[in-house]
Amino acid sequence: MKTLKLPILTLLIGVISLMSCNKNDDLQDELTVASKQAIVEGKSSLIVRLNNKDWTILNDDIAGFHYEDGYEYLLRVRVLTPPLQSSKTASYELIKQISKEKKTTIFQSNSFSIINNANVEGKDLTPDEITTIKDKIMQYSPFAGYTSLTFDFTDFTIPGNGNRNFIYKAQSITHPEKTGNGNITFKERDEALIQIFTFDFDGKSVSYEYAGSPTSMPYLILDLTSQYKSDYPNLEVAQSGIGMKTML
Numbered sequence: 001m002k003t004l005k006l007p008i009l010t011l012l013i014g015v016i017s018l019m020s021c022n023k024n025d026d027l028q029d030e031l032t033v034a035s036k037q038a039i040v041e042g043k044s045s046l047i048v049r050l051n052n053k054d055w056t057i058l059n060d061d062i063a064g065f066h067y068e069d070g071y072e073y074l075l076r077v078r079v080l081t082p083p084l085q086s087s088k089t090a091s092y093e094l095i096k097q098i099s100k101e102k103k104t105t106i107f108q109s110n111s112f113s114i115i116n117n118a119n120v121e122g123k124d125l126t127p128d129e130i131t132t133i134k135d136k137i138m139q140y141s142p143f144a145g146y147t148s149l150t151f152d153f154t155d156f157t158i159p160g161n162g163n164r165n166f167i168y169k170a171q172s173i174t175h176p177e178k179t180g181n182g183n184i185t186f187k188e189r190d191e192a193l194i195q196i197f198t199f200d201f202d203g204k205s206v207s208y209e210y211a212g213s214p215t216s217m218p219y220l221i222l223d224l225t226s227q228y229k230s231d232y233p234n235l236e237v238a239q240s241g242i243g244m245k246t247m248l
Helices: 002-026 127-140 225-229
Strands: 028-033 038-040 043-050 056-058 071-081 091-102 108-122 148-153 164-171 178-189 192-201 204-211 219-223 235-246
Touching: 028 091, 108 127, 127 225, 127 235, 225 235
Parallel strands: none
Antiparallel strands: 028 043, 028 071, 038 043, 043 056, 071 091, 108 148, 108 235, 148 164, 164 178, 178 192, 192 204, 204 219, 219 235
């Protein structure tokens, strides 16, 4: 009987050790750290996502981790303080740095199918004049002929911050792909804030106004009245519109 105690004891120690290892493994998570920080109330904070879930702002430090701006990190971490239900913040301890890559973190990617149209209004304009103006608008509008538009946001959304930078891509079967940078800002009009989408298109800055509501298709409107006013003095409105329908 005595000869059996040692193997049994060894087996029990092995099982306990395995259970202990599994328990420690359960406490480990993968944390992605964005390549830029958020400025909240004058303080720099890391932008992270845990196990490929939503991005959020981390108000605490990661013990043992040194951050360098411009690099996206993938870390293996241990949760030190489980987040409360009313809070998205948590404290972490670095176990291992899996990767460090110099890149611009994309926080969100939205793709839309686009519908181009032109709107012309004016006093005493003939049907032929309206058709001519519409044809010119469609010919010279930046996104005329393109069928899809993708926004890859490079700025994290922070409440109260009206500016967002993005990389856009416009595609069409009949047109060469267009890519460039842009940003979303706000301007005040009639005591309301209006979103302005500005695109770097072929080296030129083109600004569209956002128009829409939760119950209708959003539109980006480019006001071209000034371009055609001299040729058509009775012109009141000349616009290029991009209807944006979310692509599944």
